[in-house]
Amino acid sequence: MTDRAVPNLPSRDFDVTLAFYGGFGFELSCRSEEWLMLRRGELRLEFFAFPDLVPEDSSFMCSVRVDDLDVLYRQVAAAGVPEKTVGHPRLHPIQLQPWGRRAGFLIDPDGTQLCLIENVASGT
Numbered sequence: 001m002t003d004r005a006v007p008n009l010p011s012r013d014f015d016v017t018l019a020f021y022g023g024f025g026f027e028l029s030c031r032s033e034e035w036l037m038l039r040r041g042e043l044r045l046e047f048f049a050f051p052d053l054v055p056e057d058s059s060f061m062c063s064v065r066v067d068d069l070d071v072l073y074r075q076v077a078a079a080g081v082p083e084k085t086v087g088h089p090r091l092h093p094i095q096l097q098p099w100g101r102r103a104g105f106l107i108d109p110d111g112t113q114l115c116l117i118e119n120v121a122s123g124t
Contacts, residue, residue: 007062009112010050023079055111069118
């Protein structure tokens with residue numbers, strides 16, 4: 001198995017989290033009362049129960065790096081996540097970032113920010 005790191009993110013309600021991420025291709029990998037694991041191809045997201053989380057106060061975030069950023073972005077948008085500047089869930093459009101990569105941003109129902117970053121040919 002290849003070494004990897006997997007983000008651990010909060011979820012106020014595993015059913016809501018599963019439905020949200022399932023809308024754009026994540027599938028259930030494992031679930032218990034305390035833990036939810038989702039996968040989409042090689043992507044893995046793990047969620048811990050945090051029923052008292054206040055989404056507006058959340059500072060949780062992670063990066064998701066993909067080969068075809070445009071496809072993922074279209075799938076998230078097609079699942080009904082709107083492009084807007086406040087609230088959650090929401091999408092921020094893909095743009096060339098000051099640090100040299102194309103990226104968009106997804107804020108999930110719990111206020112977690114996922115930076116959606118396009119891989120470059122070198123795989124970094």
